Amino acid sequence: MKETVILDKKFSELIPEDVIMNRINQMAEAINRDYEEKEVVFLSILNGAFVFAADLFRKINLKARISFVKLASYEGTRSSGSVKELIGVNEDISNMHIIVLDDIIDTGYTLECIVDELSKRKVASIRIAALLFKPAAYTKNIPIDYFGFEIPNDFVVGYGLDYEGYGRNLHSVYVLVK
Ligand code: 5GP
Ligand code: MG
Numbered sequence: 816m817k818e819t820v821i822l823d824k825k826f827s828e829l830i831p832e833d834v835i836m837n838r839i840n841q842m843a844e845a846i847n848r849d850y851e852e853k854e855v856v857f858l859s860i861l862n863g864a865f866v867f868a869a870d871l872f873r874k875i876n877l878k879a880r881i882s883f884v885k886l887a888s889y890e891g892t893r894s895s896g897s898v899k900e901l902i903g904v905n906e907d908i909s910n911m912h913i914i915v916l917d918d919i920i921d922t923g924y925t926l927e928c929i930v931d932e933l934s935k936r937k938v939a940s941i942r943i944a945a946l947l948f949k950p951a952a953y954t955k956n957i958p959i960d961y962f963g964f965e966i967p968n969d970f971v972v973g974y975g976l977d978y979e980g981y982g983r984n985l986h987s988v989y990v991l992v993k
Contacts, residue, residue: 819989821982826972826989830964835946835974835988836870838963842944843874845961846914850877856911857881858904860929863918866975866983867946871916882906886928901932909937918975919947920962923955930957947971947988966990 817828846855854877859868861883872881884903913933920926926943933941944961951968953959966988972978973985982989 817987817989818992819982819985821972821978824978825992826978826982827992828987829966829971829990830974830988832974832986835963839867839870839946840874842961842963843871846871846944847874847876850912853912854878855880855914856906856908857914857916858884858929858933859916860918860925861885861903863975863977863983864916864946867918868916871944880906884929886925899928899932901929904936908933910939913938913941914961915941915943917943917945919949919971920945920959921949921952923953923957926957927955946974947976964988969993 819826857868857872857879859865859881865883868881872879882903882905884901886899887902888899915926915929917926920943930941942960943957945959946963948959948962948965949968950965970991971988972982973987973989975983976988977983
C-alpha cells in the first residue's frame with residue numbers, strides 16, 4: 816500500500832489518481848448533460864478545490880466561466896460572532912446558473928455560508944459539486960448534487976487538500992493512519 820509522511824503524520828493511499836480521474840470524467844459528463852444549452856458560472860472555493868476545479872473544468876463543454884472565491888471571516892462590529900463574507904465574485908452573476916466547486920464537504924458549515932451568500936444575489940440556480948463527501952459529518956440539508964466519493968469521517972490530504980499547508984500536490988487522496 817502506498818504511504819506518505821507529512822510533517823509528523825503518516826498517511827496511506829485511499830483513492831488512487833486514476834480512480835479520481837475516471838470519476839471526474841463521469842461528473843463532468845453528468846454536468847454537461849444536465850446543463851446542455853445553458854451557460855454556467857463555476858465558483859471554486861479556495862484553497863483546497865483548485866486541483867479538482869482545474870481537472871473538472873477542462874472536461875466541461877458548455878458555455879462556462881470560472882471564478883475562485885474565498886470565505887473571509889471577520890468579527891462583526893455589532894455582534895460578537897464572526898461574520899462570513901464571500902469574496903472573489905467580481906462578475907455579475909445575477910440570473911446565472913451557478914455550480915459551487917469544493918474539495919470536500921465535511922460538516923457543511925462552509926457550504927451553507929456560501930449558499931446563503933449566493934442566494935442574496937438573485938442567481939438562476941445553485942448546485943454543488945464536490946470531490947469528497949463525509950456523510951457521517953454532514954449536518955446540513957443542502958443536497959450535494961454531484962460528488963465524487965463518499966468517504967468515512969477521517970482526515971484526508973492530497974489532490975488539493977492539505978495538512979498544515981502541505982500535501983496539496985499529492986496526486987492521490989490519502990487518509991491519516993491512526
Ligand atoms: P465544513 O465547513 O464542511 O465542515 O468543512 C469544509 C472545509 O474543511 C473543506 O473545504 C476543507 O477545506 C476542510 N476539511 C474538511 N475535512 C477535511 C479533511 O479531511 N482534510 C482536509 N485537508 N481538509 C478538510
Ligand atoms: Mg475548502
